[in-house]
Amino acid sequence: MSNPLALPVDVEPLITSLPLSEEGLIHYEEQFSRHYQGWSEILMENHERLQRGSYSLHWMNTDGANWGKRAKPSSRGLTYTDTNRIPAYGTLPEHAEWRNFAPRGSVREPYRERMPVLDEYVVMERDDVWADNVLTLYEEAKARQWNATRDIPWGELEPLPEDLEKATCQLCTFLTEVEFVAGDFPAKWLYRIPQDFLEVKSFLATQIMDEARHQEVFRKRAIAGGGLLHASPGFEWALKAILEAPTHTMGTFLLNLLGEGLVLSIFRSGEMIAKTFVDKEIFRRCLQDEARHVSYGVLQLKTHLDAAPDREAALEQMHRFADVGEMVILTAFTEAALVEPVAILLAGSLGKIDQGMQGLAHVWTMFIEEYFARCDRAGFDRRARSRIPLSAPWAS
Numbered sequence: 480m481s482n483p484l485a486l487p488v489d490v491e492p493l494i495t496s497l498p499l500s501e502e503g504l505i506h507y508e509e510q511f512s513r514h515y516q517g518w519s520e521i522l523m524e525n526h527e528r529l530q531r532g533s534y535s536l537h538w539m540n541t542d543g544a545n546w547g548k549r550a551k552p553s554s555r556g557l558t559y560t561d562t563n564r565i566p567a568y569g570t571l572p573e574h575a576e577w578r579n580f581a582p583r584g585s586v587r588e589p590y591r592e593r594m595p596v597l598d599e600y601v602v603m604e605r606d607d608v609w610a611d612n613v614l615t616l617y618e619e620a621k622a623r624q625w626n627a628t629r630d631i632p633w634g635e636l637e638p639l640p641e642d643l644e645k646a647t648c649q650l651c652t653f654l655t656e657v658e659f660v661a662g663d664f665p666a667k668w669l670y671r672i673p674q675d676f677l678e679v680k681s682f683l684a685t686q687i688m689d690e691a692r693h694q695e696v697f698r699k700r701a702i703a704g705g706g707l708l709h710a711s712p713g714f715e716w717a718l719k720a721i722l723e724a725p726t727h728t729m730g731t732f733l734l735n736l737l738g739e740g741l742v743l744s745i746f747r748s749g750e751m752i753a754k755t756f757v758d759k760e761i762f763r764r765c766l767q768d769e770a771r772h773v774s775y776g777v778l779q780l781k782t783h784l785d786a787a788p789d790r791e792a793a794l795e796q797m798h799r800f801a802d803v804g805e806m807v808i809l810t811a812f813t814e815a816a817l818v819e820p821v822a823i824l825l826a827g828s829l830g831k832i833d834q835g836m837q838g839l840a841h842v843w844t845m846f847i848e849e850y851f852a853r854c855d856r857a858g859f860d861r862r863a864r865s866r867i868p869l870s871a872p873w874a875s
């Protein structure tokens with residue numbers, strides 16, 4: 480066979496974010512031309528063997544395989560916990576070496592030298608993504624999926640007085656904005672995690688689905704009630720601080736412990752701020768999903784800190800990150816487009832907004848306390864260092 484592409488030349492790595500253009504296509508051609516030796520030898524060997532009419536059947540050789548070690552289902556069915564009881568499949572390396580798609584527990588060693596390398600698989604330390612509850616949370620997430628089209632009794636949505644409808648729709652606009660980053664953050668990191676940590680990838684996939692459903696349900700609630708209202712720069716800066724966190728653990732801490740902790744507190748207040756049966760049902764369902772994400776975040780941070788070779792240094796890095804992250808998130812927490820509608824919903828009308836702000840001050844203190852308690856559970860004491868006020872800025 481002749482070389483179907485030009486000979487290798489030194490080229491920049493493929494810029495995957497480019498829209499498909501002549502330039503993008505040229506990059507792609509050059510990339511595979513550069514690695515021509517890697518894959519063309521395989522292609523030529525295959526071609527020759529097929530032309531000779533001979534079979535390889537090397538894949539039937541079980542040397543180095545874990546052939547015959549059969550997983551047994553438990554009462555729930557066949558879970559990852561069940562397959563992971565077989566050590567050859569269930570032992571996660573502390574440090575991943577395979578930056579490709581080769582399955583953990585498969586026969587992959589003989590092919591090591593001929594495998595491609597995926598440059599964007601960069602999360603190679605288990606304890607930067609792992610949490611001991613991830614298998615249970617994954618099972619729970621699959622069992623509790625719901626459908627924002629069908630499972631919410633939209634037909635029973637009652638019209639509200641204009642102040643309450645606007646407040647509800649503004650809160651839904653905020654939540655729609657927030658739910659987007661809650662999906663984009665795990666999506667960004669899922670792609671960077673190699674195959675050896677497949678259970679975490681699976682769990683993050685459920686979180687992405689959960690967040691897609693959340694942004695869907697709040698968008699639909701707003702549009703069914705009155706309409707989307709105001710996007711907000713304060714929210715956007717907070718979301719940017721999450722998405723651009725320098726490590727997975729840091730971003731997970733900011734998203735799952737702080738950001739989603741706030742959302743969880745809002746959902747928990749559902750009985751007070753949800754003004755229709757439909758809204759209560761939306762909050763109730765979202766609350767269950769968010770509890771899983773928060774639970775993963777707490778244990779992931781704990782795992783990261785417990786495994787750090789120098790715990791003090793790891794804590795100091797997290798503190799430096801949190802010093803910035805908390806302040807940026809505080810920008811969102813203090814935005815009028817969030818605080819005012821929640822106060823109106825708590826009090827029951829625009830006329831009682833002062834009363835609502837007092838009620839919200841109690842929620843604020845409770846929320847910050849809950850946040851510190853989550854940090855404590857992860858072994859990350861923020862109480863002394865955090866500059867987030869324990870009392871709301873307007874509290875007397």
Ligand SMILES: [Fe+2]
Nearest residue numbers: 658661690693
């Ligand atoms: Fe969410």
Ligand SMILES: [Fe+2]
Nearest residue numbers: 661739769772
């Ligand atoms: Fe979430």
